[in-house]
Amino acid sequence: MRILLVEDDHRVAAALTAALTRRGYQVEHAATVAAALCAAPCDLALLDLTLPDGDGTDLCRELRRRSSQLGIIAVTARGEERDRVLGLRIGADDYVVKPFSMVELQARIEAVLRRAAHAAPERNRIEVGPVQIDVAARTVRIHAQEVMLTRKEFDILLSLARQPGAAVPRDRILLDVWGTTFADRHTVEVHIGSLRGKLGDPRVVETVRGIGYRLRNG
Structure with missing residues (x-):
């Protein structure tokens, strides 16, 4: 998951970048409105509303428009009520007042990402290589043969199938399936092992060392 951190205080930005990177996020830092507008696409933006070259509220409106x-x-x-209300009205999903703890920020990031994932349109049928997923019926076939999966196994497979061929971080899987990144990562490994056994070919779900897992696209 990519996070765009828009913060003009370089010490604050460095501390946040380090903390978020330890939690498995890819972080791009932008210290100005101009830099933020040129940044690569991301999943979430952490946006300071006071920036040296413009008003963060205008940037928020533009990011939401995009x-x-x-x-x-x-x-x-x-931290005034009128500021919080304005932030929400211009397109922010949430509002965090400095100073804050990383535990609070992490919880808010997870909540916003969950809402964004649920709001995104879901394809009813997904095919990745030999794997066929009927999202509505929650059924899986491999080489046209139906495979019986538990709810967690199905959700893990669906998390991987949404990004076929791409390396999906463990934290992304935890967030998609368990709704938090604080869960034991060993839990993912156990369920992946069971999923591979049921799919009948361990090569279908590849381990990407140091990152997570990939559903082969061919």
């Missing part, structure tokens, strides 16, 4: 699916959390020292 993408209705982007998660946006305003991270700012402006």
Whole structure:
């Protein structure tokens, strides 16, 4: 998961970048409105509303105009009620007032990403290589043969199938399936092992060392 951190205080940005990276996120830092507008696509933006080259509220409006699916959390020292209301009205999904703890920020990030994932349109049928998934019926076939999966196994497979051929981080799987990144990562490994056994070919789900797992696209 990619996070765009828009923060002009370089010490704060460095600390947040380090903390978020330890939690498995890819972080791009932008210290200005101009840099934020040129940044690569991301899943979520942490947005300071006070920036040296413009108003963060205008940036928030522009980011929301570009993408209705982007998660946006305003991270700012402006704690008055009118500021919080304005932040939400211009397109932010949540509002965090400085100072804050990483535990609180992490919980808010997870909540926003969950809402964004549920709001995104879901294809009813997904085919990746020999794997066929009927999302509505929650059934799986491999080489046209139906495979019986538990609810967690199905959700893990669906998380991988949404990004066929791409390496999906363990934290992304935890968030999709368990709704949090605080769960024991060993739990993912156990369920992946069971999923591979039921699919009948361990090569269908590949381990990407240091990152997570990939559903082979061919």
